[in-house]
Amino acid sequence: MATPEPFGDGGTWLGPSARLWRMRIFQALATGAVAGLVVGLSLMSVGEGAAIGAGAGVLAAAIASLWFLRRRVRAWRYQERDDDLLVGHGVLFRRLSVVPYGRMQYVEVTAGPIERLFGLSTVKMHTAAFASDARIPGLEPAEAARLRDQLATLGEARAAGL
Numbered sequence: 001m002a003t004p005e006p007f008g009d010g011g012t013w014l015g016p017s018a019r020l021w022r023m024r025i026f027q028a029l030a031t032g033a034v035a036g037l038v039v040g041l042s043l044m045s046v047g048e049g050a051a052i053g054a055g056a057g058v059l060a061a062a063i064a065s066l067w068f069l070r071r072r073v074r075a076w077r078y079q080e081r082d083d084d085l086l087v088g089h090g091v092l093f094r095r096l097s098v099v100p101y102g103r104m105q106y107v108e109v110t111a112g113p114i115e116r117l118f119g120l121s122t123v124k125m126h127t128a129a130f131a132s133d134a135r136i137p138g139l140e141p142a143e144a145a146r147l148r149d150q151l152a153t154l155g156e157a158r159a160a161g162l
Helices: 019-043 048-075 113-117 141-160
Strands: 077-080 084-089 095-100 104-110 121-127 134-139
Touching: 019 048, 019 113, 019 134, 084 134, 104 141, 121 141, 134 141
Parallel strands: none
Antiparallel strands: 077 084, 084 095, 104 121, 121 134
16 A cells, blocks of 8 residues: 655655554454453442443543554555665654665564464564664565565675675
């Protein structure tokens, strides 16, 4: 899915799979269910009006968090260029990382249990600088493997020229 980039060179930006949004909803619902159960049990001793007010507050917070979560998922994007990889993310504070191929030490693909359940992977790029490690979540396994192989090949070719 290509998305426009407000602070890039206008190339084609790619984003995560739509399944990342579904995975984040699943995680939010699971967390919300546990929190709702705890709040519900604690409000059993309080009056009915307080319980309804708390329920309305929880519902409003859930709607706001889903809106923010959607924007957060859609903010992830990456662009492969000739000499480097651009990775952008962030809703309130946008972050654009430029990862030169020649500086990559290794690239790994990870998938936790929930990611595997939704058929997703995360590509992580590691460089010599501690703060410059970048990641791209929510990729389908085939795209993650393609990107890993592409970045490893380009990294080896650029590093050989140093």
